[in-house]
Amino acid sequence: MKVDVEKVSVLVSIESDDRVGREILGQLPGVEVLPYDPAPARLNDMQRNAQILIPPYRGSHRPIPLVDQLPSLRMVQLLSAGVDEWAGHVPAGIVLASARGAHAGPVSEWIASAILTQFRQWPTLLQFQNEGTWAHRQFEADTLDGKRALIVGAGAIGTATARRLSVFGVEPTLVASAAREGVHGPEDLPRLARGHQIVVITVPLTNQTQRLINADFLASMDDSALLVNAARGQIVDTNALVSELETGRLRAALDVTDPEPLPSNHPLWRCKGVIISPHSARTVPGTNRLCYSVATEQISTFIAGKVPSNAASQVGVS
Structure with a gap:
């Protein structure tokens, strides 16, 4: 027009x-x-x-x-x-x-930094630093090399994330709304949760993606796997995520939450193994x-x- x-x-x-x-x-x-x-x-x-x-x-x-x-x-x-x-x-x-x-560059950079923060145990290191403790061999960091990342959303942000993570030796698996060469369709998502140590959410919020990451999906993720949400909070079932985090079975890095802003008394703040930024992944x-x-x-x-x-x-x- x-x-x-x-x-x-x-x-x-x-x-x-x-x-x-x-x-x-x-x-x-x-x-x-x-x-x-x-x-x-x-x-x-x-x-x-x-x-x-x-x-x-x-x-x-x-x-x-x-x-x-x-x-x-x-x-x-x-x-x-x-x-x-x-x-x-x-x-x-x-x-x-x-x-x-x-947003592909700034948000994919946030995703990579959040994953590194969790795998290299920076929250724990900062606690030791605040206590004045030289914590040599008192924490368990991990490497990204050899890990597999399931990236749900193969648009500009998802593909930029895949490129960044590949530099660290991570093998990316991409999922989109329709299958294409090198990219899985949504029908493959349930079976792909297992076997990936990292799951990254970069899809837009639609009727089809609301609560896409539900209790069943979270339950199928590997023990100690990391969920990274840089899309919209409503894509993840918050109550189901809290339940998994409270057991310590999963970890998370969240730039978005549901609700948002996250109330000060929300249980997500008190969960172990989670880092939260205030919807600021693009803010550079x-x-x-x-x-x-x-x-x-x-x-x-x-x-x-x-x-x-x-x-x-x-x-x-x-």
Whole structure:
């Protein structure tokens, strides 16, 4: 759907993380950048005539109430890897696109660091350090070399994770929404849990992936296996995970949880063998620029009358 106007108006957040977006999009021919406040508020007349809305880099759900004020809206371009927060809020006929691909480097780096942290026992080492204890041979670290990692989600983040882990001698097994060369389909997932010392979750949240990692799957994982979730908390059955962690049979590294934010009295905080980061895997310098670079490509494609590669209809468990 080509936007048939002389100049396309794009709403970009006024917040500091989005400054780079205003700069990049401002250089795009035929585009007028309109700064806006993403907190629910009234848009002015010029803003209300915008054809494209970009939710902010942080807290992208906040401008959802503004959609009703945009009669000329033709596209919502997200800066996230998934579209789950917005999927039910965009009217029919309006293109919803993600920034899939932009997060692959930062998030796969977090995944690799989390796995190394758990296998090399850094939480235990820090406890000894805080106690002033020289703990030579008082802990059991492990190597990644020779381990097998089941990566559930073979999109940009999953494949980048596979490449990073291969450097450490890890053998990756990839699973996607449909089988292809070198990648298993979802029907193989139940039998693949066993025999992998690491399970990494990088799939988007959809009706098909909600609670994908359930009690049965967790029970089939090898003893002492590590579950890494860098996708969405709702993909994992939290109660089932807590039960496994409390026995000490499994370990986990979580960037996302269900619920989120995780309440201070939640049992996950007290489980042994788990490390938790506050949904911050992508939060390193430069990620916002990567997101806006992908967003600019998607918007350019849309303005040209073509379907953006990250349009929601094409975003799946890839």
